[in-house]
Amino acid sequence: MAQPCKVPEDLDGHAVKDAPPTVYYVPDFITEAEEEYLLQQVYRAPKPKWTQLSGRRLQNWGGLPHPKGMLAEKLPDWLLKYTEKISALDAFAGKNANHVLVNEYKPEEGIMPHEDGPLYHPTVTTISLGSHTLLDFYTPVDESQSGIPQTEESRYVLSLLLRRRSLLILQGEMYERYLHGIRGVAVDTLTERVANLSAAGGQVGETLTRGTRVSLTIRHVPKVCRANLLLGRK
Numbered sequence: 222m223a224q225p226c227k228v229p230e231d232l233d234g235h236a237v238k239d240a241p242p243t244v245y246y247v248p249d250f251i252t253e254a255e256e257e258y259l260l261q262q263v264y265r266a267p268k269p270k271w272t273q274l275s276g277r278r279l280q281n282w283g284g285l286p287h288p289k290g291m292l293a294e295k296l297p298d299w300l301l302k303y304t305e306k307i308s309a310l311d312a313f314a315g316k317n318a319n320h321v322l323v324n325e326y327k328p329e330e331g332i333m334p335h336e337d338g339p340l341y342h343p344t345v346t347t348i349s350l351g352s353h354t355l356l357d358f359y360t361p362v363d364e365s366q367s368g369i370p371q372t373e374e375s376r377y378v379l380s381l382l383l384r385r386r387s388l389l390i391l392q393g394e395m396y397e398r399y400l401h402g403i404r405g406v407a408v409d410t411l412t413e414r415v416a417n418l419s420a421a422g423g424q425v426g427e428t429l430t431r432g433t434r435v436s437l438t439i440r441h442v443p444k445v446c447r448a449n450l451l452l453g454r455k
């Protein structure tokens with residue numbers, strides 16, 4: 222199979238300094254062979270594993286997150302390898318990643334700006350496969366400013382260019398305060414608002430045509446046991 226993926230010795234060297242704390246962007250976290258292998262595994266999953274949503278489809282691995290915690294299920298080996306590698310970077314403050322969401326976006330598909338919520342706090346990590354995307358960040362609607370129209374455009378803060386095979390780690394303010402989303406476009410134009418432009422090897426004014434992108438969103442979700450879930454206990 223594929224070569225082992227590269228674990229960066231010093232994550233600090235991958236911090237995106239032009240974004241609020243904390244973003245790490247690791248280009249070429251996995252090799253081309255690993256990317257191909259992961260895509261094969263994603264597309265080998267049985268059809269019922271996919272859930273079609275508007276603008277994307279997804280697979281859920283590791284258990285169904287619930288506000289009280291997750292009834293954990295064993296991850297398949299092809300995902301376990303990556304949850305372990307990323308946990309070894311100490312991305313989850315000593316905890317182990319145990320949940321993976323696989324999202325597939327065709328060109329012109331995306332995801333509305335949203336927060337992931339406190340359950341996954343404080344870290345989300347993403348491996349991108351098959352195509353780049355731009356992940357856009359927004360301030361939340363400010364309820365105290367009800368007289369002023371707050372459009373997506375006026376709340377837009379910055380973007381991150383996620384190249385295929387890269388790893389993104391989001392923590393702290395970037396995770397807790399800002400909403401994130403992906404515009405449903407076929408072509409991205411890079412601007413000076415792309416905070417990791419040089420780390421991702423992009424140039425202002427460059428246009429990038431989207432292909433089908435598969436993202437592996439890897440997190441730690443607190444577990445709950447079935448009895449406690451039924452009794453409403455954590």
Ligand SMILES: O=C(O)CCC(=O)C(=O)O
Nearest residue numbers: 322324332337347436438
């Ligand atoms: O595909 C991505 O990189 C983002 C996915 C996401 O925001 C989500 O699943 O909540």
